[in-house]
Amino acid sequence: MSFPSPFARLHLFRTLASVACLLVPALAGATLPIQSWQLPNGARVLFVENRALPMLDVSVDFPAGASRDVPETTGLAAMTIGLMRLGAGGLGESDVSGRLADVGAIMGTRFDADRAGYQARTLSSPQEREQTLDLLSKVLQAPAFPADVLDRERSRLTASLKEAALKPESIADRAFQTAVFRDHPYGRRGSGEIETIARITTDDLRAFHARWYRADWAIVAVMGDVSREEADAIARRLTDGLPRATGPVPPLAPVAPLDASVERFIDHPASQSHILVGQPGIRRSDPDYFPLFVGNYILGGGGFASRMVDEIRQKRGLAYSAYSYFSPMAEAGAFQVGLQTKKEQAGEALSVVRETVKRYVDEGPTEAELEAAKQNLVGGFPLRIDSNKKIHDYLAVIGFYGLPLDYLDQFVERIEAVTVAQIRDAFQRRVQPDRMVTVVVGGAPRLQ
Secondary structure (H helix, E strand, O other), rough: OOOOOHHHHHHHHHHHHHHHHHHHHHHHHHOOEEEEEOOOOOOOOEEEOOOOEEEEEEEEEEEEOOOOOOOOOOOHHHHHHHHOOOEEEEEEHHHHHHHHHHOOEEEEEEOOOEEEEEEEEEOHHHHHHHHHHHHHHHHHHHHHOOOHHHHHHHHHHHHHHHHOOOOOHHHHHHHHHHHHOOHHHOOOOOOHHHHOOEEEEEEEHHHHHHHHOOOOHHEEEEOOOOOHHHHHHHHHHOOOOOOOOOOOOOOOOOOOOOOOEEEEOOOOOOEEEEEEEEEEEEEOOOOOOHHHHHHHHHHHHHHHHHHHHHHHHHHHOOOOOOOEEEOOOOOOOEEEEEEEEHHHHHHHHHHHHHHHHHHHHHHOOOHHHHHHHHHHHHHHHHHOOHHHHHHHHHHHHHHOOOOOHHHHHHHHHHHHHHHHHHHHHHHHHHOOOOOOOOEEEHHHHHOO
């Protein structure tokens, strides 16, 4: 029997992926049959079976995000996850990438302040699936962390950090995160600093991997053309070679609220001012999540349908766009409002942002605004789960943050149940306009 060439396999895989959105809505229109169980090694598995396409999406996440760094070696968590695939299980980085290409598979990382992990997408046929899972298991369980690769990646990252130090958007984001989170781990730069990544050694990488990549703390998400028995075997294969933990995941410290307003005006030669306003927001498990989610859609999350765009762009022409969002994390992530405007308009734009937030917190939305937001959010919900990949990503979030298994089933119902009174109450308790961080990069002399 002859097999298709690597290029033919890759073409087949991409063709199948491109039509996935035509077939997955059969799942989106019905209750998502999420199954979950715990392996003997402690790993938690979340699984959705979908036989519509011969495809498999699988990921393994750990509580190994940037918040697990220590100040002396910030960037260690990011460097660890990045280098795991650049040599593992006796294979060099070119071997790993070459074998993935041979079967048309895709492997990538997932990394933020809370979590770190790997995800892979492959055809579910035996040869392709076997090779992909073999590579993924090696990357997760037996990374080599070659010294020469560390030196190369450190040089590359150092150059990137030097470049970022000149960009107004990077300067603004860094100043904002530092002011909002202060000495909390969320306030550290995930990529690290030039001086901290210089301290990282291969022993540090191995120690971090051994400390945080534990079977008991793993969240395995499996979506696609396999049975529950096969999903269970896949999860065991990817986690059984990891060390066991001796206790629960160490909790992060709570994010302290701001005691007073904070202002950072930073001069920069850029033609536009970058403005960020915000404060600590909410946790991912917060009971106010849906009132704040819907309420923020009206305030600044709904694009051209939001108040912020109406006030900033439509009425005054101060910026092309403006936005607001909550970033719920294991602990309170940021609530952020942002825009870019001409330097000479920075003062006016900042005043409009502050006035718009204060008025919204005081009064809440109108019934008409809420009804329009609900129609948009409910109408757009099928697009949130219209592919294997999107459903798979939700599985990983549900598992990592301990959300209920019927989270997606209840999403529309929870949106429709939100009231104006709930939004006003939630915003008044969670958002304090008189205790906000304000960062302006560019146009600083006109605002001081």
